[in-house]
Amino acid sequence: MTKVIKTSFEEEQKMKEEAWLRLTPQQRLEIAFRISEMTRRPGVNYSYKGMKVKISRPA
Amino acid sequence: MKLQSKEHIRFLKALLKFDVKFLIIGGHAAIYHGVRRTTSDLDILVEPTQSNGEKIIAALHSLKLDVPEISPSEFEANLVLSFGLEPDAVDIINYTPGLDFATIYKNSMLADFFDVHVRMLDIRDLIRNKELLNRQGVRALLDQYDIEVLKKIIQKKK
Numbered sequence: 001m002t003k004v005i006k007t008s009f010e011e012e013q014k015m016k017e018e019a020w021l022r023l024t025p026q027q028r029l030e031i032a033f034r035i036s037e038m039t040r041r042p043g044v045n046y047s048y049k050g051m052k053v054k055i056s057r058p059a
Numbered sequence: 060m061k062l063q064s065k066e067h068i069r070f071l072k073a074l075l076k077f078d079v080k081f082l083i084i085g086g087h088a089a090i091y092h093g094v095r096r097t098t099s100d101l102d103i104l105v106e107p108t109q110s111n112g113e114k115i116i117a118a119l120h121s122l123k124l125d126v127p128e129i130s131p132s133e134f135e136a137n138l139v140l141s142f143g144l145e146p147d148a149v150d151i152i153n154y155t156p157g158l159d160f161a162t163i164y165k166n167s168m169l170a171d172f173f174d175v176h177v178r179m180l181d182i183r184d185l186i187r188n189k190e191l192l193n194r195q196g197v198r199a200l201l202d203q204y205d206i207e208v209l210k211k212i213i214q215k216k217k
Contacts, residue, residue: 036146057136
């Protein structure tokens, strides 16, 4: 059974921050990658092959 | 570990293969150092030299990208190269406000980026960079958030 705890938004955020910092840098990168992976759209070709490189030359 | 973004990894491997001098900056560096957020692209800072420009162009060609006409000597002036669709988008820049490449390269650390060993911008240089970017709108809010969290992380480590 899942235990329900009484908390506040601030406490919850603090707990999440602390848990995040306990991870290794590699684990943090992996989680970020997994989340960004969810933004992929089906049927879209993400391959770099043939993709145009845009060049800008700021002053 | 399953590679989540094969295109990013292929790109980084190509940079290493052609001996490009570069660092990972931006959102990935922020996440690496402890900021709890995501990012939609990979930001790479490259050494602004002609010889590095030659290597970068070769690396991009090796990935079969469509690279417009560009001279390696142009890498000595301010330049931004962008390609890819989010979340595989890449920005290659050769300048960033207030940071000298030689200094930040020296300060950087070797990081394991999905089994590819690359140099990551130091946390203090990342804060300095974010403070000097002076971006507007949503990006400015993101920079402020990153700075606040990164400073707290440094405080905790003391």
